[in-house]
Amino acid sequence: MINPADFEIQGLSDEAVEQSRKTHGENIMSYRKKDGFWDALKSIAKEPMVILLIVASSIYFISGNSGDGIFLALAIVLVASISFYQDSRSRIALEKLKNLTQPKSKVIRNGVVLEIKSEELVIGDSLMIEEGNTIPADGTIVHSNDFSVNESLLTGESLSVFKDTSKEDNQIFGGTTVASGLAVATITKIGNNTRLGKIGKSMESIQEEKTPLEQQITSFVKNMSIWGGIIFLLVWAINYSQSGAVLDSLLKALTLAMSILPEEIPVAFTTFMALGAWRLMKMGIVVKQMKTVETLGSATVICADKTGTITQxxxxxxxxxxxETGRVLPYDGSLSPAEEELLTTAMWASEPIPFDPMETSLHAAYSTTTTKDLRPHYNMVHEYPLGGKPPMMTHVFQNKEGHxxxxxKGAPEALIATSKLSAIEKKQLSEIIAQLGRDGYRLLGVGQSYFRGNDYPQNQQDLSFAFKGIVAFYDPPKENIPEVLKDFGKAGIKVKLVTGDNAATAMAIAKQVHFPGYDKSMSGEELMKLSDSELEQKVMDIQIFTRMFPEAKVRIVNAIKANKEVVAMTGDGVNDGPALKASHIGIAMGKKGTEIAKQAALLILVDDDLSKMVDAIAMGRKIYGNLKKAIQYIISIHIPIILTVFIPLALGWAYPSIFSPSHVILLELIMGPTCSIIYENEPMEKNAMVKKPRPFTTTFFKFRELVTSIIQGLVITLGALMVYQYAIYQGFNEAITRTMVFMVLISANIFLTLVNRSFYYSMWTTLKYKNNLVPLIISITLILSGLLLVVSPLTVFFKFETLTLEQVSTSFVVGMLSVMWYELAKWIKRSRNI
Known part of the structure; x- marks a missing residue:
């Protein structure tokens, strides 16, 4: 734990914080503000369906049919209300996600370290920043060790800049990232007044890219709108040439245009993605971008870090x-002089104020074993940050007397390479490293050097070290990891271990957790020697990657992607940023993850629990599957509406205008809640996590995917038109014919909702699925249908007629049979799989 007393900084008092906030405001960049209500209203006003409703309503009023005009005007209000409701659900869900992903900052206030939201920083605050943090505001450094910053966001320069109080450049700037070390800075500028804030205005124009699925949905709806427009003009022209009635012809054309528009599809997509992200958030999985939900179910490979992900x-x-002793001894607090010297040297090689778990452990061990704490008497005068392959770090301390x-400390191989050792000692060390590694220990080599003068060599590897020994840490695996790995295996997802540890340690831990392929590994150095094509072949066979560094991690991700796999990558450190960004799904750890890792990732595991990724992938598959059901349902039910309006009109049947805009919008209002409410709330199918991941390139809109929906729609159309002709054959009037055809579509809609809950399992199986909205929505549909038949004002308004029991039964049975045939198709599919 970091103690503010180490810095001799008290920070602001609560009163000073409030005063600063009143004087200078909060650390928020405010430019163009979005008004959710008006933005949603403008968006709704541009919807093709709303435009058609406004036009149709106006025509009814102009022609003197105020009843239908009022109904369509009310329909506009209802459609707008549903859109507002869906939009608000999406915005609320995304707002909650935004609050969760909001960066936090550590400050010293009243002599205590506090973690606050970055927007709560005030001028004068004592901000603590360390490796991996994104700096939230501008400030002046008052204390630092081994502190460097990547300012490429502001300067374009990719190399890190070292800063401290003694240098002319002792300023930090919001938006830049800490590359190494730790510092305390006094905040001088916040919000729009920071250097980043002054250039932030330009960021408003940046548009977020649409995902492939979003583009496909936009394209599909756009194409349908174009076809709707063409058919609208064609039908208007044909009708006008035959009747000469402008308004009547226009109403008939508008009816057809309204039936063609699949406006529910984009609404369903937005709703499913936003609510999916919200459901994941409640499970402890923060999705930073709504579109990530779409990708989750496609993950085929997970590259997992070892420390903190596989281990505790x-x-x-x-x-x-x-x-000196040549022995490996357990650390129990009682040390020989040689061991005490080893531990003391390891402590001096650590940061003066530790924040890494291993360094914290070394400082704690030194505190409990030393008789005289020398740390207050020495100051760091020079340092070499962690670097090299394998990596090491060096610190130089000096007291007042000049001692x-x-x-x-670092990878044992790095210290061995820089130390003068005999062949026998190197062999002994090699055996010890292998032995401790096989037992799963994390190893640090420790060395001590001597150097006179202040003209230090540029690289720490140029110093000559006396090898003191090895300190071994044990990081036990998490108890649930073997089960998590099994779950990934069942779901057809390969897991690869990507770690900075040596091969022996990584393979030992992998063996303990029954990691598939734990017996084969590849180091970062070996990996970098391979060509791209060689690596693409090797990367799918090797499961354990050791001594990894940023460039090697990125190459692994890119090589896996080149094999047409969808890659998820876990990480927590600064060095994981590039690989997290390169992967399809970057996953940062919520507790131990650095701010850089969280910014680079698309998804954050709040509790650092890899088992949550199983839940996330399951949720991704569920959401994708439910969205697919909703879209297939929309297409299936739109086809019979389109054709039932078009065919009698085009073929000049007895009652060519069987449906008016009022009937079409009534059907739309019944269908809308079904697709966006029932299907979004559907539970995951029981075989979802034993299937192979779907290919990332799979879409809803290929003919192979749509053929089922098209056939279902055509069969329902056939049923509706058969009842149409049956009514004419029986000599029924137009009102009875219209009512019977309408009831066929309502009946088909109900059974389609039930049948399409699964394209594999039978309706009898899916009826057992827990979804309380199914009986509710179907009950509302049935009650509404009954009211349309028996409540005289409604029957007269919609030009229906109360049906006899035989007529209702005929419509109901035909509607049912026009959908239930698909149960036979599902049964054949299941039989083949058995």
């Missing part, structure tokens, strides 16, 4: 090995 990230100091301590 406890980093307990467990064993010590010194060259100097130069200590280094």
């Amino acid at each position: 990230n406890k980093m307990q100091l467990a064993k010590l090995f010194t060259l 100097r301590i130069i200590a280094a």
